[in-house]
Amino acid sequence: MVIHQNPDIDQIKGWLEEVKDPEIPVLSLLDMGVITRMEMSDEGKVTVHMTPTFVGCPAMEAMKKNVEEVLDKNGIRNKQVIISFEEPWSSDRLTEKGREALLKFGLAPPPKHGQVIDLDLLEHVECPYCHSKNTLLKSPFGPTLCRSLHYCDNCKQAFEQFKPV
Amino acid sequence: MKELAIKELLYKMADDLLILGHRNSEWTGIGPILEEDIAFSSMAQDKVGQSWALYKMLQVLGEQEPDTVAFTRNAPQFHSCKFVELPIGEYDFSLVRHFLFDTADLLRFDLLSRSSYTPLAQLATKIKGELKYHTMHANTWIKQLGSVEDEEAFQRMQYALDVALPFALGIFEEGPYEQSLADEKIFAGEVHLKSLWLEKIQETLSKTRLVLGDVSLISPELGGRYGQHTEFLQPLLDEMTEVFKVDPTAEW
Numbered sequence: 179m180v181i182h183q184n185p186d187i188d189q190i191k192g193w194l195e196e197v198k199d200p201e202i203p204v205l206s207l208l209d210m211g212v213i214t215r216m217e218m219s220d221e222g223k224v225t226v227h228m229t230p231t232f233v234g235c236p237a238m239e240a241m242k243k244n245v246e247e248v249l250d251k252n253g254i255r256n257k258q259v260i261i262s263f264e265e266p267w268s269s270d271r272l273t274e275k276g277r278e279a280l281l282k283f284g285l286a287p288p289p290k291h292g293q294v295i296d297l298d299l300l301e302h303v304e305c306p307y308c309h310s311k312n313t314l315l316k317s318p319f320g321p322t323l324c325r326s327l328h329y330c331d332n333c334k335q336a337f338e339q340f341k342p343v
Numbered sequence: 344m345k346e347l348a349i350k351e352l353l354y355k356m357a358d359d360l361l362i363l364g365h366r367n368s369e370w371t372g373i374g375p376i377l378e379e380d381i382a383f384s385s386m387a388q389d390k391v392g393q394s395w396a397l398y399k400m401l402q403v404l405g406e407q408e409p410d411t412v413a414f415t416r417n418a419p420q421f422h423s424c425k426f427v428e429l430p431i432g433e434y435d436f437s438l439v440r441h442f443l444f445d446t447a448d449l450l451r452f453d454l455l456s457r458s459s460y461t462p463l464a465q466l467a468t469k470i471k472g473e474l475k476y477h478t479m480h481a482n483t484w485i486k487q488l489g490s491v492e493d494e495e496a497f498q499r500m501q502y503a504l505d506v507a508l509p510f511a512l513g514i515f516e517e518g519p520y521e522q523s524l525a526d527e528k529i530f531a532g533e534v535h536l537k538s539l540w541l542e543k544i545q546e547t548l549s550k551t552r553l554v555l556g557d558v559s560l561i562s563p564e565l566g567g568r569y570g571q572h573t574e575f576l577q578p579l580l581d582e583m584t585e586v587f588k589v590d591p592t593a594e595w
């Protein structure tokens with residue numbers, strides 16, 4: 179085990195990059211916006227704040243454990259991970275890097291919406307395969323809480339979108 | 344007084360979501376088409392998750408832990424409205440209930456997102472975002488099936504709406520602390536919510552051939568908020584509890 183002398187927040191951020199979303203293993207929790215902030219007290223206590231993508235997200239406890247393990251592995255003993263709705267998650271929190279990762283994974287990234295979500299936003303989502311916008315919404319509910327189902331009329335393939343929330 | 348009022352409010356919302364979530368999950372595997380099967384399962388998962396978050400908030404206020412609260416109470420201890428406990432019936436009834444209930448719930452959480460009780464305001468903001476998908480789904484189907492040419496299909500929708508309406512009005516049964524909640528700016532109250540709801544559902548129904556009965560002539564199905572339930576709640580609770588008793592540590 180490596181014991182780091184006085185790591186700073188940026189260093190910790192670097193370590194946490196390895197914690198991925200269990201459902202979309204190419205996406206880190208930081209890029210997802212699930213880790214909302216981190217702080218270190220004068221005594222060196224590290225606090226990580228997290229917020230679930232969906233209230234009923236079944237993976238939240240596992241993600242919390244993963245964050246704790248990474249901190250442990252890097253020698254951070256004095257730590258706390260807090261899950262709250264203080265800064266509620268919205269898909270607008272996804273980073274640019276996160277959006278690109280989604281696209282490579284074959285999931286259409288969610289459009290930025292500034293909290294205005296209506297049907298228009300879900301119709302004509304850009305196809306992640308051929309980039310056509312000649313697409314249809316099949317259902318706002320997909321195989322997991324964060325995905326919707328679409329069909330591309332151009333390349334005739336079904337695809338999923340990480341839905342705007 | 345204030346804390347009692349908050350608890351009463353949280354309990355009825357959580358119980359509504361837990362019970363309707365379990366009813367919705369009964370469509371898993373038997374939905375009319377695969378997409379609807381998935382939709383009702385997803386909405387069930389959302390609702391049970393939302394109820395859990397509210398039970399957790401109650402735990403912070405000194406109540407027992409969510410598992411205990413959800414699975415060890417009997418019907419008279421539940422504050423849910425009678426509407427949510429009714430069996431799923433045919434798909435038309437479930438769809439109409441989904442439309443009437445979720446429209447009310449979205450408006451409720453929208454009001455609560457501005458609550459003076461901060462933890463609730465934060466959670467409500469989040470839940471609101473999820474509920475938009477539920478009402479979007481409901482509105483799409485109501486508009487489609489409420490305007491359908493086929494007379495039999497249309498009549499079934501109208502009948503479901505007529506049957507559901509007195510129960511839907513029971514959602515807005517006033518609690519013992521309405522005044523206190525309004526004074527403290529925690530929640531604007533059931534009367535206010537009901538008027539917003541009527542306006543909203545009329546707006547959607549006006550785009551269909553469906554007609555809403557005259558609510559001034561209908562007696563709402565009350566009592567649920569005070570633990571008086573139909574014969575359908577206890578068997579549902581027994582079923583939920585049975586799964587829990589088999590393995591109380593199972594992850595939900």
Ligand SMILES: [Zn+2]
Binds near residue numbers: 331
């Ligand atoms: Zn395409």
